[in-house]
Amino acid sequence: MAQSDVLLKLKGVKTYFFTDEGTVHAVDGLDFQVRRGETLGIVGESGCGKSVTSMSILRLLGKTGKVIEGEIMFDGENLLDLSEEEMRKIRGNRISMIFQQPTTCLNPVFRIGEQIIEALQIHQGLSGEEANKRTIELLTLVGLPDPVRRMRSFPHEISGGQAQRVMIAMALACNPELLIADEPTTALDVTIQAQILDLMRELREKVNTAIILITHDLGVVAEMAENVMVMYAGRAVEYAPVHALFEAPKHPYTQGLIASTPVLGNVRDELETIPGQVPSLLNPPAGCRFASRCAHRMDQCTQEEPPLIKLEGDRLVRCWLY
Amino acid sequence: MTVSNSTSEHLLEVRNLKKYFPIKGGLMRRTVAEVKALDGVSFSIKKGETLGLVGESGCGKTTTGRTVLRLIPPSGGQVLFEGQDVLKASAGQMRVLRRNMQIVFQDPYASLNPRIPVGQSIAEGLKIHNIGTPRERLDQVAQVLERVGLNSSHMRRFPHEFSGGQRQRIGIARALVMQPKLIVCDEPVSALDVSIQAQVLNLLNDLQKDLGLTYLFIAHNLSVVEHISNRVGVMYLGRMVELSSRDQLFRKPMHPYTKALMSAIPLPDPTIKRDRIILEGDVPSPVNPPSGCRFHPRCWLAQDICKHDDPAFEEKEPGHFVACHFAQG
Numbered sequence: 346m347a348q349s350d351v352l353l354k355l356k357g358v359k360t361y362f363f364t365d366e367g368t369v370h371a372v373d374g375l376d377f378q379v380r381r382g383e384t385l386g387i388v389g390e391s392g393c394g395k396s397v398t399s400m401s402i403l404r405l406l407g408k409t410g411k412v413i414e415g416e417i418m419f420d421g422e423n424l425l426d427l428s429e430e431e432m433r434k435i436r437g438n439r440i441s442m443i444f445q446q447p448t449t450c451l452n453p454v455f456r457i458g459e460q461i462i463e464a465l466q467i468h469q470g471l472s473g474e475e476a477n478k479r480t481i482e483l484l485t486l487v488g489l490p491d492p493v494r495r496m497r498s499f500p501h502e503i504s505g506g507q508a509q510r511v512m513i514a515m516a517l518a519c520n521p522e523l524l525i526a527d528e529p530t531t532a533l534d535v536t537i538q539a540q541i542l543d544l545m546r547e548l549r550e551k552v553n554t555a556i557i558l559i560t561h562d563l564g565v566v567a568e569m570a571e572n573v574m575v576m577y578a579g580r581a582v583e584y585a586p587v588h589a590l591f592e593a594p595k596h597p598y599t600q601g602l603i604a605s606t607p608v609l610g611n612v613r614d615e616l617e618t619i620p621g622q623v624p625s626l627l628n629p630p631a632g633c634r635f636a637s638r639c640a641h642r643m644d645q646c647t648q649e650e651p652p653l654i655k656l657e658g659d660r661l662v663r664c665w666l667y
Numbered sequence: 668m669t670v671s672n673s674t675s676e677h678l679l680e681v682r683n684l685k686k687y688f689p690i691k692g693g694l695m696r697r698t699v700a701e702v703k704a705l706d707g708v709s710f711s712i713k714k715g716e717t718l719g720l721v722g723e724s725g726c727g728k729t730t731t732g733r734t735v736l737r738l739i740p741p742s743g744g745q746v747l748f749e750g751q752d753v754l755k756a757s758a759g760q761m762r763v764l765r766r767n768m769q770i771v772f773q774d775p776y777a778s779l780n781p782r783i784p785v786g787q788s789i790a791e792g793l794k795i796h797n798i799g800t801p802r803e804r805l806d807q808v809a810q811v812l813e814r815v816g817l818n819s820s821h822m823r824r825f826p827h828e829f830s831g832g833q834r835q836r837i838g839i840a841r842a843l844v845m846q847p848k849l850i851v852c853d854e855p856v857s858a859l860d861v862s863i864q865a866q867v868l869n870l871l872n873d874l875q876k877d878l879g880l881t882y883l884f885i886a887h888n889l890s891v892v893e894h895i896s897n898r899v900g901v902m903y904l905g906r907m908v909e910l911s912s913r914d915q916l917f918r919k920p921m922h923p924y925t926k927a928l929m930s931a932i933p934l935p936d937p938t939i940k941r942d943r944i945i946l947e948g949d950v951p952s953p954v955n956p957p958s959g960c961r962f963h964p965r966c967w968l969a970q971d972i973c974k975h976d977d978p979a980f981e982e983k984e985p986g987h988f989v990a991c992h993f994a995q996g
Contacts (some may be wrong), residue, residue, distance in 0.1 A: 348962075356770070390860035390861065390862065391831075391860055473788035487711065492946075494840075504949045506949055507949070534723035534724055534887070534950070535723065535887070535889070535928060535929065535932055536723065536927060536931050536945075536946045537723075537932045537949065538931065538933075538942060539945050539946075540945055540946075541946075542933065543943075543945055547965075561860065561861065562933065563861075563935035564932060564933030564934050564935045565933050566935075567933065567934065567935045567936055567937040568933040568937070587937045588937050588938065591935060591936055591937055591938075592938075601862060602861060602862060603935060605861050605862045605864070605865035606861050606890070607890040607891055607894040608890060608894065608936075609889055609890045609893060609917070609929065609932050609934060610893075610917060610918075610934060612893060612894060613894075615869055615872070616865035616869055616894065617865065617869055618862060618865040618869060619862035619864045619865075620866075622830050622832065622863065642695075643760055648894075659792075
C-alpha cells in the first residue's frame with residue numbers, strides 16, 4: 346500500500362494526567378492507524394482510554410493532561426509538533442468530532458444556524474450569504490426537518506436526536522478527512538439511535554470520510570466498523586477486522602466482553618461475567634493489565650507484559666496465549 | 668374479578684394508573700397544562716415473577732415504578748399489593764407496606780448519602796422500622812453485604828470508596844435488608860459497564876431464586892429486559908402498548924412500535940443483516956399527545972381510524988395484550 350493511503354498513524358502514544366493523587370496513565374503506549382475512508386471502531390469500558398485517545402489526537406486534553414511520548418502522524422505531519430494556531434486550522438476543518446452529549450456541545454445562547462455558519466466562515470472563508478446557503482444544504486443533508494426555519498432555533502428548542510443531527514452537520518461542514526465520533530448515539534433512544542446510525546452510514550458513502558467510532562456498545566461496532574480495536578486499561582489488547590473479531594475473539598478480555606453482553610433473541614440462563622474490576626490507572630499493575638481478571642492467567646502474565654502479537658488475517662493480540 | 672380471587676396469584680395489581688404532572692405558569696402560578704406521564708396503565712405481577720417494563724425516554728416507565736410505591740402520588744387508578752390498596756393506605760398501613768416493597772435506583776452514585784458509611788445507609792430502613800437492637804442490625808447488615816457479594820467489613824467504608832458495580836450491590840443490599848417481597852428495579856444496570864452489568868444481573872437472578880423475590884424491572888435496554896424477565900410490557904407515551912410473556916413478545920411481537928424497537932437494536936454480530944424498521948421523527952410531547960392511537964404519527968401501518976380511535980388494550984392471544992387496530996403476529 347502506498348504511504349499516502351494511511352491518513353492517521355499513532356506511534357507509542359502515552360497520555361498521562363497529572364493530578365493531586367498522582368499520575369494517571371490514561372493511555373499508555375498506543376499504536377494504530379486509520380486508512381482514508383476506513384471506519385475504525387474503538388471499544389472498551391469506562392476508563393480504558395478510548396476517549397482520551399480522541400482528545401489526544403485533537404490536542405484537547407486541558408491543563409492536567411499531556412501526551413508525554415509518541416507521535417500522532419496525520420497525513421504525514423506530526424500533530425504534536427504543530428503550534429496551537431496551526432492546530433486550530435485542523436480542528437473542525439480536516440479533523441472534526443461528534444460528542445456523546447449533543448445538547449451540551451452546542452452553545453446555548455446562539456441559534457444553531459449561526460454556529461454552523463461561524464465554522465464555515467472561519468475555516469472556509471465563505472461570505473455570509475454563501476455560508477448561509479451551505480448551512481441549509483448541510484442541515485438538509487442530515488435530515489433535519491424544515492431546515493430554513495430550524496436554523497433559527499436555539500439548542501434548547503430541539504430534541505436530542507435533532508441536536509445530534511446538527512452536530513453531524515457541523516462536523517461535516519468543512520468536508521473533514523477524519524471524523525471522530527465519541528459515543529455518538531449513547532445518549533439517544535434506540536429508535537433515534539437507529540436513525541443516526543443510518544445517517545452516518547449514508548454520509549460515509551457520500552463524502553468518503555474516515556471515521557473513528559468510539560463506543561462501549563458492541564452492537565454499534567458490529568454494525569458500523571470495518572476494523573475494531575479493543576482497549577483495556579490504557580492499552581490496545583486486540584485489533585482485528587470486524588467479522589473476524591466477532592467470529593473468533595482472541596483476547597480473553599474481548600471474549601469476556603462479548604460473552605457478558607446479553608443478545609436480543611438469544612437468552613441464556615446465566616450471563617458470563619468477568620470477575621473483579623478494572624485496575625487503577627494511577628498504579629497500573631506490572632505484566633498484563635488484564636491478568637488479575639483473566640481465567641487463563643499464567644505465571645508469565647503477572648511478570649512481563651505481552652507485546653502485540655501478529656496473527657493471521659491482519660490481527661493483533663496482546664496475550665501470552667498466542 | 669374479585670380482589671380475594673386475585674390475591675392468591677398476584678402479588679401486585681395495577682389498574683388504570685394515571686399520573687399527570689402540572690405545568691405551572693403565569694402570574695398566579697396556575698396550572699396551565701399537564702404532562703400526562705402515565706395515562707391509564709394496567710398490569711399485574713405474580714409472586715416470584717419478574718415483569719420487565721421497556722420503553723424510551725418519557726414513556727412513563729420510571730413514573731410507573733415510583734407511583735406503584737407511592738413515592739409520588741398518583742392522579743388516578745388503583746394499586747393492589749396482596750389485595751390491599753396501596754394508594755388508599757393510611758400512614759400506619761403504608762409503613763408496613765413499605766417494608767415489603769423496596770426500590771433499587773439507576774444511579775448508584777446519587778442514591779447513597781456520601782457522608783455516612785454505607786453500613787449506616789443500609790441499616791437506615793431497619794432503624795426507622797424499629798427492627799432489632801443496634802447489635803442485631805449490625806449483624807443483618809453484615810449478612811446482607813455478604814449476600815450481595817461484598818465483604819462485611821465494607822460496612823464502615825464510604826460510598827466514594829466503591830466502584831459503580833459495588834455501589835449498585837450496596838443499593839441492592841439496602842433494599843434486601845428489609846426482606847421485601849417486591850423490589851422495583853429502576854434501570855439498575857444502565858450506568859454500569861457490560862462486564863459489571865452481567866455480574867449485577869446474575870446477582871439479581873440468584874437472589875430471586877433463593878429468596879423468592881418478585882421484581883418490577885424497568886429498563887430501556889431490550890436485551891437486558893429479555894434476559895431477566897418472565898413477562899414484558901412495552902410502554903409508549905404514558906401507555907402500555909403491548910404486554911406478554913417474554914418468549915411470546917420477543918418471538919412474535921404484535922405492536923408495530925415493539926417491532927420497530929426490536930429491529931432498531933444493533934446486534935453484536937456483523938454477519939446478521941436485518942430489514943430494519945426506522946421510525947421517523949421523535950416521540951411526541953406528553954403534554955399534548957396525538958389523538959387516537961398515540962403512535963400513529965410515526966406508524967407505517969396507520970390508517971384513518973388510528974387518528975380518531977384510541978385502540979383498546981386487548982388480549983389478542985392468551986396472555987398477549989396489545990393496543991393496536993392492526994396488531995398482527
